[in-house]
Amino acid sequence: MRLGIVIMRRFALIALFLLSGCSPIQLQLHEDDVKVLTRDPKVYVITFKSPAFEVDTSTNLAVVGGMLGGALGALATGAAVNVIDEANMSADIQKDARALVRSGTYEDPVMQVRDDFVRIVRDDLKISKFVVVEEPLDDSSTKALSDRFHDGIVLGFRTEEWVLMIVPLSSDFGINYRASGVFYLPEEKRYMWRELCGVLAKESRTSLGELAANSGEGLKDRLKDTGKRCAKQLAADVIDRIADRAGK
Numbered sequence: 001m002r003l004g005i006v007i008m009r010r011f012a013l014i015a016l017f018l019l020s021g022c023s024p025i026q027l028q029l030h031e032d033d034v035k036v037l038t039r040d041p042k043v044y045v046i047t048f049k050s051p052a053f054e055v056d057t058s059t060n061l062a063v064v065g066g067m068l069g070g071a072l073g074a075l076a077t078g079a080a081v082n083v084i085d086e087a088n089m090s091a092d093i094q095k096d097a098r099a100l101v102r103s104g105t106y107e108d109p110v111m112q113v114r115d116d117f118v119r120i121v122r123d124d125l126k127i128s129k130f131v132v133v134e135e136p137l138d139d140s141s142t143k144a145l146s147d148r149f150h151d152g153i154v155l156g157f158r159t160e161e162w163v164l165m166i167v168p169l170s171s172d173f174g175i176n177y178r179a180s181g182v183f184y185l186p187e188e189k190r191y192m193w194r195e196l197c198g199v200l201a202k203e204s205r206t207s208l209g210e211l212a213a214n215s216g217e218g219l220k221d222r223l224k225d226t227g228k229r230c231a232k233q234l235a236a237d238v239i240d241r242i243a244d245r246a247g248k
Contacts, residue, residue: 025194026194026195026196027191027192027193027194027195028193028241029183029192029193029238029241029242030192033183033185033192033193034241034242036153036185036192037125037127037153037183037192037238037242038125038126038242040126040127040128040129041127041129041152041153042129042131042151042152042153043127043129043130043131043152043153043154043155044131044133044149044152044153044154044155045114045118045130045131045132045133045155045156046133046136046137046154046155046156046157047108047110047111047114047133047136047137047156047157047158048136048137048138048140048156048157048158049136049137049138050108050110050136050158050159050160050162051159051160051161051162053101053106053108053162053163053164054101054162054163054164055094055097055098055101055163055164055165056163056164056165056176093166093171093208096208096212097164097166097173097208100164100208100211100212100216100219101164101219103216104215104216104219104220106216106219106220106223107220107223107224108159108162109159109162109175109177109179109223109224109226109227109230110157110158110159110179110227111227112223112224112226112227112228112231113157113159113179113181113197113227113230113231113234114132114157114231115231116227116228116231116232116235117155117157117181117231117234117235118130118132118155120231120232120235120239121235121238121239124235124239125238125239125242129152130155131152137156140156140158142184142189142190142191143189145184145186146186146189149184149186150186150187151186151187152186153183153184153185153186153192154182154183154184154185154186155181155182155183155184156181156182156184157179157180157181157182157234158179158180159177159178159179160178160179160180161176161177161178162175162176162177162178162223162226163175163176163177163201164211164219165201166201167201167202167205168202170205171207171208172205172206172207172208173201173205173206173207173208173211174200174201174202174203174204174205174206174222175199175201175204175222175223175226176199176200176201177198177199177226177227177230178196178197178198179196179197179198179230179234180194180195180196180197181193181194181195181197181234182194182195183238193238193241195233195234195237195238197229197230197231197233197234198230198233199226199229199230203229204222204225204226206218206222
């Protein structure tokens with residue numbers, strides 16, 4: 001049952017990435033790569049520059065539900081419909097939501113994803129040699145990564161989208177967040193692992209007033225929690241893959 005839920009959730013995430021124009025090419029860890037990761041390699045931890053934090057007022061994407069149909073369609077629709085239908089939202093609320101996003105300084109959740117992922121896998125995989133590169137990179141191409149890093153493994157994270165959205169059929173708001181994580185092997189100029197994570201707006205729903213309280217502290221807390229959830233998803237995938245390979 002749990003496996004079925006995980007598969008459906010992942011399929012819904014892929015549908016979201018496709019609808020947003022992203023290319024969610026997922027790669028699972030192969031047995032040889034698992035061996036590399038479990039030998040305590042040096043790991044360079046990086047982030048890539050992300051899109052701006054936005055308020056989404058586009059029309060809804062419920063069409064994905066019709067495309068997929070059934071329970072899977074309902075799940076995907078629940079993800080895709082988390083956008084603001086401008087016709088159902090007052091001009092004042094739109095203005096207040098945009099003002100909240102533009103008036104504060106909000107840290108990209110990818111930093112929380114990075115820190116929590118490293119903390120989790122450090123304990124579970126016994127990796128000790130992490131080298132954190134603080135400055136986000138512009139170029140994620142294999143050439144750029146291999147030109148900059150010549151040994152070890154590169155662990156990279158990117159926010160694909162972070163959007164403040166109204167939760168459908170309510171006056172509450174939430175954060176729709178999508179990110180990706182990769183392991184890259186510079187010496188062989190190839191990706192070892194690529195995975196997606198996502199948190200839907202309804203999972204962090206609260207009132208706009210609560211988000212704006214104390215100069216936006218409520219929104220900052222929700223962004224941190226979003227990053228933590230995404231990190232757990234990504235870390236669980238790696239740990240599960242390694243456990244599966246070890247059990248064979």
